[in-house]
Amino acid sequence: MNHRTLLGITTFSLLLLLSGCGQPVPGMGGGSGNVYDTDTVSIDESGSGSAAYNSSSDGFQSLYFDFDSYVITGNMEATIAKNASVAQQSGTRKIKIEGNCDEFGTDEYNYALGLKRAKAVKDALQMQGVPTSRMVMVSYGESNPACSAATDACYAQNRRVDLRLAK
């Protein structure tokens, strides 16, 4: 192997190495097709989903929480007792406990906060004799506001748990 050939191979190898492992452009490789020319789907679920309630129903009463809190305070206990009474009068039907948040914070944390509120209410109802098998929880995070004004009073209304009989 002569000097020029070795030089060429070395230079070529270095160029390959130095050209970098560029980010592959998703969908732009593989054949002549441009993936952006391929239509993406469009799915319509407008007819699905339960009716949107932003308060309790079926005789239940909502419970309201402090900012970033999921603690059942003393002034909630009367409402818990009333809800337990409604639950006991509704036979064996399942009770849906929906946790909600105000608009502050970001995606997952907000939904988790809503869920912790729902669980706190579920645990409190269990203490009042409502069987856990009758209760199902869900968190709607900040997706189901009772009001939309940028006021402390409105934010307080959104930090709540709603209850209703599951459909």
Added chain:
Amino acid sequence: MCNMQLSVKGQLVRYLFLFFLTLNLFAVDATLTIEKDVEQRTRIALEDGSSIPNAKLFDLLLADLKISGHFLVDETHYEGSFDGPLLNPAFKSQEYALKYTMSQSGGTKLSVKLIKASSGEEIFKKSYAIASNAKMPFLAHKAIYDINKVLKYPDIGWINRYVVFSRYTAPRRSEIVLADYSFTYQKTIIRGGLNLFPKWADAKQRSFYYTSYRGLVPTLYRLNIYTGEKSKVASSEGMMVCSDVSRDGKKLLLTMAPSGQPDIYQLDLTTGHKIRVTHFNGIDVSGKYVDHENRMVFVSNRLGYANIFKKEIHGSAISQVVYHGRNNNAVDTHGSQIIYASRESSSTFGNNTFNIYLTSIDDTSTRPLTTTGSNLFPRFSSDGTVVLYIKQTSNGSSVGYINLLSKQSMLFPLGTRKIQAIDW
């Protein structure tokens, strides 16, 4: 023979030395190179040769060149002949001129030429076409991507990618939308119902995971955006979110609450085996892989407020990552880099300021990426060089981008509907 061998060895050593020297230059502190980068950006101007000049296209090309961090762009919308010479004296102060022409009858066709301004030499020429006029932004992004590549700048492939996001349309109603990074192109993929937390399932962006609230319990689905094929992945009472996907797409970090207790789980899609990663009785959410997916960073309120922690996937020790801020409830990772959103103001509500910070899994140094307003949903680009975030004001939202290397930043308006979650 001996002299020839020595000469060959000398050449090889010289080239290896140059190779390693170059590698070392790339390793210098990024902070030190920022000032140099400003002076070294290529000066470029745009000249529109379209029969009907298009302001939207010009804005897209301008934004793409700027956010790449590699160009100093003349922001004047010059017009001229695509096939003619550079006549405008303004180009004399530029290094390059980007001539382009677009037509939009029967689809969109964009042709570009990169011209060396001093000599008129044509460096690059290409045409792009797409059947859908709505997808014109992708032609602009591809053109700038190619020009950036021709000039041998670091790759900006992220500019071609889809963004997927969910936004509320009414109480307990949402839609999941695909967009280009500038949000000029938007297409609703899932309309109606309550479908949230979209997360890309693969690097080629053929499918994404999302959470459906259609039934009594939240359910995670995977949807192919081209075929519409939908498959159920998992469901959980209370909460069900795909927070992160391993690089090979075979493992997921999930936030689930089988007993109403939100914790982080890892699901192996190959075996179906699921392990519980956190065991705290408060809030543990938003797990993001780091360290070759041996560890994760996540949000927890185990100190009484939302903050960022790290943990080995298969270990038990947990340590704090962030030591400032009153509420750090959103996080993303790339390699060892971490970005998070932190609440700055002391008041509970009112003019609440959230800022995005950059830190690392390996050390405690932190720097702010934003300084004003409410900045949330921090997300790394697929190569970790650019950060996306959402800025919210009383007038609506904007999507923001920060190039971490060049510090270039840009905002695009989003409208008034509230973003719920976003992935890039």
